[in-house]
Amino acid sequence: MSTLRVESISHAFPQPGAGWFSRRGRGVPVLEDVSFEAEAGTLTAILGPSGCGKSTLLRLLAGLEAPTSGRALLGGAQLSGKPGGVAYHPQRDALLPWLRVLDNATLGAETCGRDRATARAEALALLERFGLAGNAEAWPDELSGGMRQRVALMRTFLMPQKVLALDEPLGALDALTRRQLQHWLTGIVASDGRPILLVTHDIDEALLLADRILVLSARPGRIVHVEERPDAATRLREHDDGGDRGAARRLLGWLGGSA
Numbered sequence: 001m002s003t004l005r006v007e008s009i010s011h012a013f014p015q016p017g018a019g020w021f022s023r024r025g026r027g028v029p030v031l032e033d034v035s036f037e038a039e040a041g042t043l044t045a046i047l048g049p050s051g052c053g054k055s056t057l058l059r060l061l062a063g064l065e066a067p068t069s070g071r072a073l074l075g076g077a078q079l080s081g082k083p084g085g086v087a088y089h090p091q092r093d094a095l096l097p098w099l100r101v102l103d104n105a106t107l108g109a110e111t112c113g114r115d116r117a118t119a120r121a122e123a124l125a126l127l128e129r130f131g132l133a134g135n136a137e138a139w140p141d142e143l144s145g146g147m148r149q150r151v152a153l154m155r156t157f158l159m160p161q162k163v164l165a166l167d168e169p170l171g172a173l174d175a176l177t178r179r180q181l182q183h184w185l186t187g188i189v190a191s192d193g194r195p196i197l198l199v200t201h202d203i204d205e206a207l208l209l210a211d212r213i214l215v216l217s218a219r220p221g222r223i224v225h226v227e228e229r230p231d232a233a234t235r236l237r238e239h240d241d242g243g244d245r246g247a248a249r250r251l252l253g254w255l256g257g258s259a
């Protein structure tokens with residue numbers, strides 16, 4: 001598994017009402033000079049005020065948009081600017097109501113060319129770890145919000161890409177379900193060997209799940225603070241003891257209370 005290197009990515013969207021970038025070649029700047037590394041087997045959380053470009057950053061890395069400048073590399077190979085290199089998990093769970101749990105879970109892998117039988121075998125083997133044992137044939141409508149989100153996450157984790165980008169995967173859940181899934185996710189993340197990026201608004205979630213936390217400024221988003229975190233076992237212990245209040249205060253200070 002390889003390290004993800006993001007090198008000086010900047011991005012601007014076209015001015016509303018103008019054609020593609022104005023004659024002077026400038027649009028609305030959304031991200032500015034974003035550089036960081038995410039090692040294999042680590043989770044990097046991205047925090048920042050609403051509208052600062054967090055989702056845009058993930059979409060650029062996933063090749064859904066091309067950055068205005070800069071690039072991302074995985075193990076030295078170009079990643080940005082072309083789709084398919086990153087498994088992108090959108091904010092909504094996006095389960096298809098006409099597919100059963102197992103078919104929803106394998107959809108991403110199959111779309112990426114995994115043959116159906118292999119994808120289904122891999123999904124069946126993961127059902128228990130994702131808290132979905134006995135639900136392979138259930139319809140999405142029959143599941144709780146937390147279960148639906150675990151199916152959606154399973155779909156992303158089953159994808160063959162070498163980088164995972166999770167865009168607020170727990171954002172739509174009630175507080176209790178969210179807490180439960182955060183704890184569960186620490187185990188899932190620990191057993192996955194890829195660099196994982198996580199966009200979140202929840203400081204406690206970032207402190208629990210992340211090996212490194214990047215704080216972006218208001219738009220155009222630039223990295224204004226990097227918080228290095230201890231190993232997962234220490235983070236879990238801290239979390240159960242009420243969390244790392246010092247780190248939480250630091251992050252809140254950088255976010256200006258906007259998270």
Ligand SMILES: Nc1ncnc2c1ncn2[C@@H]1O[C@H](COP(=O)(O)OP(=O)(O)OP(=O)(O)O)[C@@H](O)[C@H]1O
Binds near residue numbers: 014051055057219
């Ligand atoms: N396709 C697009 N065209 C034009 N502007 C866009 C486009 N996508 C996003 N934007 C703008 O770029 C800015 C950053 O959006 P983005 O969704 O990346 O922010 P965010 O930090 O993820 O926000 P939130 O935390 O609210 O989800 C916003 O001002 C948004 O309106």
